[in-house]
Amino acid sequence: MSSTLVPEVPVTNGREPAERAPTDWKTHAMQSRIRKRYAAERRFRLLGLGAVALSAAFLVFLLGTMLINGAxxxxxxxxxxxxxxxxxxxxxxxxxxxxxxxxxxxxxxxxxxxxxxxxxxxxxxxxxxxxxxxxxxxxxxxxxxxxxxxxxxxxxxxxxxxxxxxxxxxxxxxxxxxxxxxxxxxxxxxxxxNWSFLTGSDSTDPTSAGIWGALKGSLLTMAVTLALAFPIGVLSAIYLEEYAPKNRWTDLIEVSINNLAAVPSIIFGLLGLAVFLGTFNMPRSAPIVGGLTLALMIMPVIVIAGRNAIKAVPPSIRDAALGVGASRVQVVFHHVLPLALPGILTGTIIGMARALGETAPLLMIGMRAFIGSAPEDLASPATVLPVQIFLWSDQVSSGFVEKTSAAIIVLLVFLLAMNALAIYLRNRFETRW
Amino acid sequence: MTLFPLILLAFGLALIGWLVARARAARLQSSGRERLHSLPGQHGWYVAMWIAAPTLIFIAFWSWLSPALVVDAVLATPEAAQLPAAGFERQAILGEARALAGTEGLGAFNPLAETLAPAFEVYIARYAWIGTGIAVLLAFAGGAYAFTRIAPAFRARTQVERGVMLMLLVASLIAILTTLGIFLSLLFESARFFSIVSITDFLFGTVWSPQVISERDPGATLGAVPLFWGTFFIGAVIAMAVAIPLGLMSAIYLTQYAAPAVRRWMKPLLEILAGVPTVVYGYFAALTVGPALRDFAALLGFPYASSESALAAGLVMGVMIIPFVSSMADDSIAAVPTSMRDGSLAMGATTSETIGRVLLPAALPGVVAGILLAVSRAIGETMIVVMAASGAANITLNPMESATTVTKQIVDLLTGEAEFDSPKTLAAFALGLTLFVITFLLNIVALRVVKRYREAYE
Structure with a gap:
């Protein structure tokens, strides 16, 4: 099509270009062609705007429905x-x-x-x-x-x-x-x-059903996840970024981590079912098993965020520390890690937010039973907030519709708070070198 | 003692070891006859390492071993002779007896469990004390060994750093272990499934109805083709029909046209779509979108409109994927050198012509890789289809009809109270393996393309 926009230049075989009259932009044909091109430009631009507006409208509609139903x-x-x-x-x-x-x-x-x-x-x-x-x-x-x-x-x-x-x-x-x-x-x-909604546990009667039991289950599960995924994720990020020699083994580790980050979450549930419940005979529906499963799931997220944060620390800091006689371990733990920590924490919080909203793997390890009281410890049967939402959404009784939406609002508030904290940390502590 | 007090004990002892060793090294230093090779704190870490590492390894080993020891000991008691020989009931009674031990005043469902509970209580306590004893002994042995090595010439720092490096290496090996664990556990259970059902029946059979599995020919109703089709139809066709145009156009508008202020606000806003938990999307699809689409289809005169249509699940899934496609497209468009864009604009092309003929073709590999990743995410998505799609396995091209997916069937198969060894349960693992392999291949290809594409412009 480009040949129609500009008059063709005759092939000259390396000699002087052949003479031709300059394009007359004032002619009717040229003007209408330009008008067409500009109209296409406007259409394209509107299409883009429409896509953004439509996506935003979906979001507003989704959140609005939940708010109206859940209030x-x-x-x-x-x-x-x-x-x-x-x-x-x-x-x-x-x-x-x-x-x-x-x-x-x-x-x-x-x-x-x-x-x-x-x-x-x-x-x-x-x-x-x-x-x-x-x-x-x-x-x-x-x-x-x-x-x-x-x-x-x-x-x-x-x-x-x-x-x-x-x-x-x-x-x-x-x-x-x-x-x-x-x-x-x-x-x-x-x-x-309705205070009893925030302090009660699951119930077959929608008026007395509350979310505290599920919320406590979520908190216990998240505690296990954080206690495992954070140290392991940070340590392996340090190893891969600072010390790992370039060889087949570390390549394998890298490929594994990148792939694990994209493996469907339900596969981690199958892993938890086969390994933690099947092989190690751990208790069903327990927060500790849920926490272990989710820890494996978000560890790659923390590793990737940690590596990026460590990579962003300029080499001059390492050189300076090495120059005054610090060992390689001291360079990392005394200088690089403190500087990379805000970035690592941001990535960790985002990973934890993902774990908090995750449902499918926890269904696999049996956290879908009816639990009428808040869990006592890490080994007692529990459910978590997203699973509670799933269970209530299946209830026939119409009173559960607004309970489900209300639980969704609580979950979204938690996620929003976590993401806001991540953004705050990033803006407050991020250093540009 | 249970697990957590034991771990706390290990760390407490390590802290004491650290303090004592540091004090000892500091005294050596202040006595001043010889210069210390390492700082007192590093001697402290050396001792703490020797206390914590063996103790924690033992605790992990013991918490895995001791339940089996307890059960063995209980089975040796005379009361256990009345237990049924084997199978589900025996396990149930043992489990109930264990749960009864330590709680007071609860009635038992099975009277036998009540007689076994005291034995459980005794043996759990006994093995807990044995475990604690060995842990403390190990801690003291490790600490004492390390403590005797404290001397001015001792290279504590080198030793500690060697330990730290080992810890780092072990931590990064966990990623490989997880991948291996996933693969082996899926493979192992699938192998058991394929010993019952032939692999060709499973991969090429067109009838999926796990509710009726005949004893003689279990493979006849376990053909997964309808699931593969449903997964492809919902995840890769309908969802992508929503996500690709909307995601791509949003990315183009936000990077090429929008004012910086609009971009600053709209980009995070769209990212919220990716942060909403999938269970919320599922609820939205099941409660609002599904019925609305059914009514709409009935209005248009579709005969088989279902409120659990493939369209409802696919549509909502597509919305969820929008930010994913848009951020991948954003990245690849931003990676195209500005000189190419400027050159095109300088030749008189309009912005849309520049995008369509210069930027997009140049960014195409990245965009395609992003779409592959998005597809891999869509076909692995579970909650939306569990809540909004139906369980009926149809091979259909009509989006108003119901279709089911691999992930939905995995959840359905594993949430019944079936035994662990039935072909029904094992089929879930075979489906899981198929899903894992497909997403794994998609991810590898996409990550390769992204990497090569990045290198091309760097």
């Missing part, structure tokens, strides 16, 4: 439940309430039934369905705080069932919608921040 997960609807304790006649000794057996005593006295009865007498036949399954636990805590309420009529705000909660915030079936409207008109519905 409700942090809120819970409470019902002011009138309780006439003398009429309910709970068979409980006052002395027991001051002791450690108070929970058992109240449960044995039929408190759960009594709360149901109170709900029926207050809100009609379906009253019991308006309360969350664990509503009586709130009443129990209230009694333990102040046993004297057992002698009088009190009103206690208890969590509403997820159907009432959804009806109060969103569309629902007409019957429930009407019930919610009636409760609202009676002034019985209040809304508050």
């Amino acid at each position: 409700g997960g942090f809120v819970r609807t409470e019902i002011a439940l009138p309780l006439d304790f003398p009429a309910l006649s709970l068979d409980v000794e006052r002395e027991q309430l001051a002791q450690r057996g108070a929970d058992l005593a109240l449960a044995g006295a039929g408190l759960q039934n009594a709360v149901g009865v109170a709900a029926v007498s207050a809100f009609g036949d379906e009253g019991e369905d308006y309360l969350a399954d664990n509503a009586w636990l709130t009443v129990r805590e209230a009694i333990k705080d102040d046993p004297s309420i057992l002698d009088r009529r009190v009103t206690i705000a208890v969590p509403a069932s997820s159907r009432i909660h959804l009806a109060a915030t969103d569309d629902a079936e007409p019957a429930i919608e009407a019930a919610a409207a009636r409760l609202n008109a009676a002034g019985a519905l209040t809304r508050g921040f």
Whole structure:
């Protein structure tokens, strides 16, 4: 096509170019050709802008959907439940309430039934369905705080069932919608921040399901990952960058590391399943196994970031240290490593963020069981935040939709904080030589 | 003692050794008859190394060995005679008894486990004390040996540095060990699978339905071609149809047209897309994109529209890959020498003509390598397809129909409560091996191309 843009120059066989008239840019043909080219230019540019805008729109749409769906997960609807304790006649000794057996005593006295009865007498036949399954636990805590309420009529705000909660915030079936409207008109519905979402563990009832158990599992797993991947990653980065002779072995190490960084994460899960669970008989679903698996996964990320950071330290620093008599080990550990540390830390945090969001390998090593309480230690069964999101997303009960999105928001907040920390470290400590 | 206190103990003893040895070396120095070869601190490190290294190696060895010793000891007790001979039940009872040991007041599912629990408790405690004893003994032996060598002429620094170099070498060997571990574990389990199912049935069979595996001919329903097709269709066709145009055009716009301020803001913004966890994409695909596409397809009159369509998974996966393609393209375009770009512009070409005829052709190897890496990432992606694609293995060209992938099937096969030795479980490892080999080859080729391309312009 280039031949159409510029008039052809006749072949001259090395002699003077043949004479030809200069191009007349004013002619109609030339002008329209230029207009066409400029239009193509504008189209191309718009296409590029459109691609950027479309990608950004995807991001906004994704985050927006999660925010809108998830906001409700942090809120819970409470019902002011009138309780006439003398009429309910709970068979409980006052002395027991001051002791450690108070929970058992109240449960044995039929408190759960009594709360149901109170709900029926207050809100009609379906009253019991308006309360969350664990509503009586709130009443129990209230009694333990102040046993004297057992002698009088009190009103206690208890969590509403997820159907009432959804009806109060969103569309629902007409019957429930009407019930919610009636409760609202009676002034019985209040809304508050759902602390139990942040402090509770997994549950089959969406109103009482919380993420603390999964969050603690994530923190334990990350601790193991960091404790293993950071030292090993940094040490091998130092070796490869500073000491490794150039031979077939170090080439092999390099190829391995570059490839490991691109191996699908689920393969690491298969490795964990076959080696840690199969060969070493380590406990299933334990944070220590998850941490080991993720450590192998992010170690190459740390090695690559570490090598780049070490490479960026100028040779003059090494020469100066060697010049005043430092040994090769001292040069690295006293001079190069401190200067490279911000870069290494940035890479480590980015690797840890990747590990925190990882799901597939942890499914392979069995971290997908229902765990109703926060893990005690590194060997007890646990789940992690992304797996909890996956498990909730499979739940049929509609109350879990907003719980899932709320858990996603918590996960994204953690990731955002980690990335912000990485950016801060890079800007604060990065030295340009 | 359990693992962590033991490790702490090893480090504590090493710290004490460091302090004592440093003090001793400092006294030698201040007595001043002879000059020390190494600094007192280096003598300290030498002793600490001799305390920590053997102790930690022993702890690692012991934590691997002692559970087996405990089980052996428990099996030797008279109560263990009632255990079923072998198999799953025996393991379950032993596991339950171990879990019961050390916890009080919990009831047991199996009464036999309850009778074995005290034995477990006794032997776990006994072997823990034996382990602690040996660890302390080793620490003292190592420390004493090192301590006796402290002398003015002793080259502690040389010794410590030799130790440090060994540590560095071992750390970098772990990468090779991991690769080897992945390869061998996949190969080993796959070999067991291929002893049951013939390799040709697996690689070329077109029926995939692991729910019904016949005893006589297990290979008949374990043909992986529909999975390979689904993986290729979702990861390499649909996802790339989204990611390549959007990623490439974004990179071109941000490097060639955008004002520096726009570039400074938009580039990190797009990188966020790569930082969002895949489980979030999966949830988004399953909850929002899938149903929306099904309704849209029904509106257009597609007969087999499914909310678990290949299109939903592929589309969302493509969005996830955009920043990946765009940053690879960005790098390769930036690597083209400016003189080529300036030359083209100086000849009167417009920016788009320069990009299309000079920059892109010159950057093509890098861009292609980037796309290969992106494909390798897309076909290894798991959570999006697990949550948004279906389990039905179809060979179809209709993106509205459901398709399944290798990764989705690995997850499905391994999350049932099947035994470890069934062809169903082992098939997951064979699929894993196939996936590993394919991504490995893609990565090697792409990394080669990138390297050679970089050298061409340097």
